[in-house]
Amino acid sequence: MSKILIKNGRIIDPVNQLDEIGCLLIADGKIMAVDSQPGDFAADTTIDAAGQIVCPGFVDLSVRLREPGHTQKGTILSETRAALSAGVTSLCLPPDTQPVIDTPTVVEFIKDRAERADYPQIYSIGALTQRLAGNELSAMFALKQAGCIAVSNASAPLGNLLILRRAMEYASSHGLLLMFRANEAALSGKGCAHEGAVASRYGLPGIPEAAESIALAQCLELAELTGCRVHISQISCKQSVIKLQQAKKYGLNVTADVAIHQLHLTENDITPFDSNYHVMPPLRSAIDRQYLREGLCNGTIDAICSDHQPHDLDAKLGAFPETAPGIASLETLLPLCLELTRQHRISLSQAIASLTSKPAQILGLAAGSLTPGHKADVCIFDPQATWQVTQDSWHSSGSNTPYWQQTLTGRVTHTVQAGKLVYRLTDAS
Amino acid sequence: MSRHIQLTEQGRLKHFLTIEGLDKPLLTEILDTAESFAGMSEHQVKKVPLLRGKTIVNLFFENSTRTRTTFELAATRLSADVLSMDIATSATSKGESLLDTIHNLEAMHVDMFVVRHAVSGAAHFIAQHTAPHISVINAGDGQHAHPTQAMLDMFTIRQHKKQFAGLKVAIVGDILHSRVARSQILALNALGVAEVRVIAPKTLLPAHVKSMGVTPLHDMDAGLEDVDVIIMLRLQKERMNSAFLPSESEFFRCFGLTEAKLKRAKPDAIVMHPGPINRGVEIASSVADGPQSVILQQVSNGVAVRMAIMSMALSGQGGAA
Numbered sequence: 132m133s134k135i136l137i138k139n140g141r142i143i144d145p146v147n148q149l150d151e152i153g154c155l156l157i158a159d160g161k162i163m164a165v166d167s168q169p170g171d172f173a174a175d176t177t178i179d180a181a182g183q184i185v186c187p188g189f190v191d192l193s194v195r196l197r198e199p200g201h202t203q204k205g206t207i208l209s210e211t212r213a214a215l216s217a218g219v220t221s222l223c224l225p226p227d228t229q230p231v232i233d234t235p236t237v238v239e240f241i242k243d244r245a246e247r248a249d250y251p252q253i254y255s256i257g258a259l260t261q262r263l264a265g266n267e268l269s270a271m272f273a274l275k276q277a278g279c280i281a282v283s284n285a286s287a288p289l290g291n292l293l294i295l296r297r298a299m300e301y302a303s304s305h306g307l308l309l310m311f312r313a314n315e316a317a318l319s320g321k322g323c324a325h326e327g328a329v330a331s332r333y334g335l336p337g338i339p340e341a342a343e344s345i346a347l348a349q350c351l352e353l354a355e356l357t358g359c360r361v362h363i364s365q366i367s368c369k370q371s372v373i374k375l376q377q378a379k380k381y382g383l384n385v386t387a388d389v390a391i392h393q394l395h396l397t398e399n400d401i402t403p404f405d406s407n408y409h410v411m412p413p414l415r416s417a418i419d420r421q422y423l424r425e426g427l428c429n430g431t432i433d434a435i436c437s438d439h440q441p442h443d444l445d446a447k448l449g450a451f452p453e454t455a456p457g458i459a460s461l462e463t464l465l466p467l468c469l470e471l472t473r474q475h476r477i478s479l480s481q482a483i484a485s486l487t488s489k490p491a492q493i494l495g496l497a498a499g500s501l502t503p504g505h506k507a508d509v510c511i512f513d514p515q516a517t518w519q520v521t522q523d524s525w526h527s528s529g530s531n532t533p534y535w536q537q538t539l540t541g542r543v544t545h546t547v548q549a550g551k552l553v554y555r556l557t558d559a560s
Numbered sequence: 561m562s563r564h565i566q567l568t569e570q571g572r573l574k575h576f577l578t579i580e581g582l583d584k585p586l587l588t589e590i591l592d593t594a595e596s597f598a599g600m601s602e603h604q605v606k607k608v609p610l611l612r613g614k615t616i617v618n619l620f621f622e623n624s625t626r627t628r629t630t631f632e633l634a635a636t637r638l639s640a641d642v643l644s645m646d647i648a649t650s651a652t653s654k655g656e657s658l659l660d661t662i663h664n665l666e667a668m669h670v671d672m673f674v675v676r677h678a679v680s681g682a683a684h685f686i687a688q689h690t691a692p693h694i695s696v697i698n699a700g701d702g703q704h705a706h707p708t709q710a711m712l713d714m715f716t717i718r719q720h721k722k723q724f725a726g727l728k729v730a731i732v733g734d735i736l737h738s739r740v741a742r743s744q745i746l747a748l749n750a751l752g753v754a755e756v757r758v759i760a761p762k763t764l765l766p767a768h769v770k771s772m773g774v775t776p777l778h779d780m781d782a783g784l785e786d787v788d789v790i791i792m793l794r795l796q797k798e799r800m801n802s803a804f805l806p807s808e809s810e811f812f813r814c815f816g817l818t819e820a821k822l823k824r825a826k827p828d829a830i831v832m833h834p835g836p837i838n839r840g841v842e843i844a845s846s847v848a849d850g851p852q853s854v855i856l857q858q859v860s861n862g863v864a865v866r867m868a869i870m871s872m873a874l875s876g877q878g879g880a881a
Binding site: 326336337450453 | 565657659679680682685689704705742766769
């Protein structure tokens with residue numbers, strides 16, 4: 132195993148309250164030390180990170196790799212390349228693959244594909260119900276034994292509240308985290324956009340905030356009742372932030388994340404009928420975005436995820452309501468987080484924590500920090516580098532992003548996964 | 561993608577997809593041009609050679625005999641060659657994608673698509689992906705827009721009221737599902753009427769209807785007070801099945817236009833309806849057939865207005881005169 136020295140970089144490690152220029156020493160796949168001087172460390176590889184930021188590798192709570200089952204949209208190979216180029220060293224794969232992650236066999240298949248040293252760590256999320264159909268519990272214990280880190284029904288609805296209650300009781304019996312996408316299907320119906328001014332004007336079927344906040348409130352009540360550890364995935368609106376804040380204040384052990392695009396885009400950004408803005412939950416109002424940003428600042432929202440959903444061209448080629456929702460968002464994750472810090476909405480250390488230590492804590496992983504002795508997952512990025520989102524700079528199979536052709540600031544230059552340099556930015560920009 | 565996809569760089573009409581983004585001078589030009597065509601239907605020879613040699617394809621992914629017929633007539637009177645395709649029962653049901661259908665027709669060197677589709681945004685999508693020389697006219701897309709219908713309604717209003725300034729207009733009924741209402745609201749506001757009221761129960765109003773520049777009201781008697789124009793909308797029967805309304809009779813009781821309710825409006829108020837009408841559901845027969853009804857004039861005006869829009873769109877692209 133090689134020895135890597137990263138020197139002259141600004142090392143930011145929120146868990147260890149570290150923010151200083153120094154050297155990061157990596158050996159045997161682990162963080163050896165953070166020091167002001169390399170001393171007599173005999174590195175095989177030395178990275179000069181002057182002017183750059185060195186932080187823990189990102190832990191992304193929701194990344195669709197599209198394999199197995201939807202390889203026309205992306206593969207484990209293509210999307211893990213995208214992840215590493217984005218500084219993501221650990222990621223959670225939601226269970227809505229094809230076949231669904233509801234048996235150990237599927238978990239094993241993904242492991243077989245992914246267990247290479249230069250892949251990010253992939254954590255499968257097991258299906259909460261069989262085939263995600265919402266009615267019968269999955270074999271959660273077997274899924275956990277096979278390596279599932281949590282259970283979730285992804286965006287598929289549950290049959291009724293009793294199923295959710297039983298699922299919580301059963302999941303918590305096995306110490307499994309339940310990840311929950313709050314959506315009351317009867318209220319969201321066939322909606323494809325936020326039920327606001329824009330949907331009203333364009334005649335698009337709307338999804339009210341209440342579709343999310345009602346489901347969220349029910350979930351929190353049942354979490355209280357059952358004692359299940361619940362994580363709310365990808366919240367999008369003001370009422371969800373308020374309800375979460377109350378629950379946390381009351382002492383409920385609940386966490387939540389937000390997809391990065393919800394912190395930037397609103398319904399008003401939707402270019403008429405541009406399917407790249409079609410995403411679930413939908414882009415909401417400016418007020419909702421304000422609450423999400425504040426929720427992130429005050430800790431109501433714990434983590435930021437990419438909610439990466441690459442699509443093939445055909446999936447996005449059609450009239451807006453008929454296209455598939457989702458944004459290929461891994462590679463814009465860092466620049467968009469940095470944009471939040473430039474707007475002074477969040478500190479740099481907070482932004483990095485919400486991408487690293489916070490999601491790691493949610494999952495109970497010893498990742499997301501530069502603590503000596505821990506696995507060396509490291510991201511080095513240039514906060515000033517500008518780059519254009521084009522085919523040449525892009526790794527994901529999906530080019531479905533509203534940021535296509537735009538120039539963004541902040542770029543990952545190196546990614547170290549388990550002590551191995553697995554990504555290095557090569558192009559001149 | 562430009563927000564003004566339907567205009568050329570010179571600000572001329574290229575496509576006609578929505579009223580949004582079109583200003584008063586352009587809308588007025590459409591109305592003036594339509595007026596020059598309106599007298600034609602009384603002539604012995606009903607044709608002008610403006611679009612001779614042009615090929616127009618009516619692409620109806622959703623059936624509508626009435627709208628399709630007026631588009632066919634309009635194109636024929638402009639001397640264009642017209643092909644009407646009822647896609648609802650042909651290509652796409654064989655699994656061909658919307659875009660493949662479009663590209664196949666493009667290969668036959670057409671100049672204009674007139675599109676009706678059940679999904680909001682379909683006409684925009686086709687305009688964005690079709691060959692650059694082809695104009696797209698939106699003949700109704702989902703719940704989004706039906707701009708030619710709105711313009712023929714504006715034409716009819718102008719015939720009777722001469723000008724838009726100062727007018728109070730009430731649109732009554734299922735606004736939520738109505739592409740016609742959305743286009744009418746945009747057109748009325750762009751042309752500068754004094755007030756647009758929308759009258760319906762909350763179940764049939766878009767959530768943020770106020771942001772569209774209208775006054776929402778739930779009481780018909782108060783809503784019709786002193787208005788110059790009443791536009792009734794068609795109520796689809798299936799609204800009863802998904803808890804939008806209890807029954808047709810209750811709807812008629814609250815929001816149906818009767819002679820008694822009509823008395824609330826100005827004595828010279830006109831009554832409009834985009835058709836086809838449901839007698840006894842949204843409008844009483846005595847009003848639909850009464851002296852203040854201009855419903856059949858709307859139908860006649862449809863041809864002239866569509867002639868105007870088609871000829872302007874094809875000249876905007878530097879084709880015909």
